[in-house]
Amino acid sequence: MNTVEFHHVTKRRKGFSIEDLNITIPKGYITGFIGPNGSGKTTTIQMMMDILQIDEGDIKLFGTSHKDHTVKQRIGFVYDDLFMYEDFTIKNMKSFIAPLYKTWNEVLFQKYVEEFELPLRKKIKKLSKGMKMKTSLLFALSHEPEFIVMDEPTSGLDPIFRRELLDKLQEMMVRENQTIFLSSHITTDLDRIADHIIFIYQGKIMLQKAMDEIREQFYVIKGRSDIIDTDTRELFIGIQDSELGFTALFEGDPLLFEPFGNDIVIEKATLEDIMYFMTRKEKLNREASISEGTTVN
Ligand SMILES: Nc1ncnc2c1ncn2[C@@H]1O[C@H](COP(=O)(O)OP(=O)(O)OP(=O)(O)O)[C@@H](O)[C@H]1O
Numbered sequence: 001m002n003t004v005e006f007h008h009v010t011k012r013r014k015g016f017s018i019e020d021l022n023i024t025i026p027k028g029y030i031t032g033f034i035g036p037n038g039s040g041k042t043t044t045i046q047m048m049m050d051i052l053q054i055d056e057g058d059i060k061l062f063g064t065s066h067k068d069h070t071v072k073q074r075i076g077f078v079y080d081d082l083f084m085y086e087d088f089t090i091k092n093m094k095s096f097i098a099p100l101y102k103t104w105n106e107v108l109f110q111k112y113v114e115e116f117e118l119p120l121r122k123k124i125k126k127l128s129k130g131m132k133m134k135t136s137l138l139f140a141l142s143h144e145p146e147f148i149v150m151d152e153p154t155s156g157l158d159p160i161f162r163r164e165l166l167d168k169l170q171e172m173m174v175r176e177n178q179t180i181f182l183s184s185h186i187t188t189d190l191d192r193i194a195d196h197i198i199f200i201y202q203g204k205i206m207l208q209k210a211m212d213e214i215r216e217q218f219y220v221i222k223g224r225s226d227i228i229d230t231d232t233r234e235l236f237i238g239i240q241d242s243e244l245g246f247t248a249l250f251e252g253d254p255l256l257f258e259p260f261g262n263d264i265v266i267e268k269a270t271l272e273d274i275m276y277f278m279t280r281k282e283k284l285n286r287e288a289s290i291s292e293g294t295t296v297n
Contacts, residue, residue, distance in 0.1 A: 001027045002060075003147050003179040004048060009057035011047060018043060018203040021057070025181050025196075030173050032194035033183040034271060036279055040203045041183040045151050049077055062147075073101060076140030078133070078150040086125040090118055090135055101143035109142040116161075129156035137165070148172075150182040154189055162186075166193050187271035199275060206278050219250045220273050221257060223264035238277030238284075249277035 004025035011018045018040050025031050035041050046052035048059060050066050059066040062074060085093055090113070098104045113120060116134040119127075127135065133156045140148060148169070154162045170193050172178045184190055190197065197214060199207040207214075221236070224245045233239060235256070236248035250257075254266045 003027045003062060004181070005060040006044075006048075007058050007060070009047065009059060010055045011043060011052065012055055013043070016040070016043075016203060021203075021205065023198055023205060023208060025179065027179050028173070028177045029195040030169065030180045030182070030193055031196040031198060032190035032271075033181060033198050033200070034185075034187055034190060034275055035183075035200040035206075036275070037185075039200045041200060042151055043203075044200065045079075045149060045181075045183060049075075049149065073103070073143075074146045076143065076145035076148045078136045078140045078148065078153050086123070088124055089121050090124070090138070091120045093124070093135075093139070097139055098142075103144045105142055105144050108144065109138065112138045112141060130158060130161065133157060134161070145178075147179045148181070150180070152183055152185065154184055154186055162189065169193065187275060191271050197271065199271075199278070201279055201282055206282070207274065214271075214274070215268060217251050218269035218274055219254045220267045220269045221248045221250050221254075221264055222246065222267075223260065227260065227263050238281040240277075240280070249273060 002024045004023070006021050006023045009018065009021040011021075016038070021044070023044075033041050033044070043052065047054050048061070048066060061068075061071045064071055088096070094109065098106070098109075112118075116138055118131060118134055118138060124132065124135065133153060137153065140150075154165065157165065166189055169178075169180055169182075173180055182190075194211050196210050197207060198205065209217075222245060225241050228246065233248075235252075236250055239246055239248035249269060257264055257266060
């Protein structure tokens with residue numbers, strides 16, 4: 001069962017487009033959304049939340065159209081831009097937001113205000129970046145949503161609260177069967193808590209897999225450059241050479257490299273390794289096709 005399904009979604013913006021986007025967010029898991037700056041993460045989230053119109057395709061939330069207003073009740077959306085409410089205090093905002101939700105939980109709201117150490121009577125514009133993010137989180141969690149969507153939730157947070165937040169999300173997912181979708185640049189956060197990963201680059205999905213499969217299938221291989229020939233190099237998704245030797249990303253069974261014995265080192269790849277090598281490969285392909293006079297879409 002999927003909480004979200006994108007079917008052949010296309011969005012064209014000036015100088016950037018997402019073509020034929022097909023992604024699924026499974027129910028009851030944490031899905032991490034990664035990609036370098038400007039890859040289309042916020043655009044995708046805004047399309048899902050119907051803040052941004054799609055040009056083609058369709059998006060289903062809880063099996064219904066994402067344009068259906070009743071589905072919004074079931075989503076907690078966390079983002080760092082509380083633009084509409086800068087002159088409000090948290091207290092003012094609550095009197096405005098709470099009545100919008102049938103499932104508003106005042107006890108939970110008060111509990112989070114204390115836990116997040118938020119000042120109820122200070123104007124939003126006077127709050128720090130991290131406090132604004134916590135405020136967004138406070139409102140999103142207080143109506144007990146079934147699905148939490150977070151756009152870069154950890155970026156403005158100090159490491160202590162970041163860790164507490166990630167632990168809380170994981171606890172909610174396990175205890176209440178929550179579905180959580182979060183975009184992040186901080187791939188180490190997702191290495192820790194994500195069950196599924198969607199990796200987007202230049203509007204294209206590079207990888208969409210369960211974390212268990214990623215852990216089993218992706219490896220970083222290192223060794224002296226002179227021990228591998230061209231055929232072996234072709235096995236890698238990406239490779240980087242330096243005076244110290246080569247470092248490469250490999251997808252598959254690492255037993256293939258057994259004949260090299262101790263001459264090479266095999267480590268499990270992190271999400272950062274995967275993102276780095278896949279992005280690098282794509283860039284090199286693009287450069288090659290530009291110099292050959294062809295274009296890659
Ligand atoms: N309002 C807008 N109008 C036109 N193009 C936009 C607009 N907002 C973003 N873009 C473009 O869309 C592309 C994707 O941006 P988006 O914000 O979705 O990326 P992102 O992956 O969330 O990036 P980041 O990690 O830097 O936040 C970029 O090329 C950006 O310039």
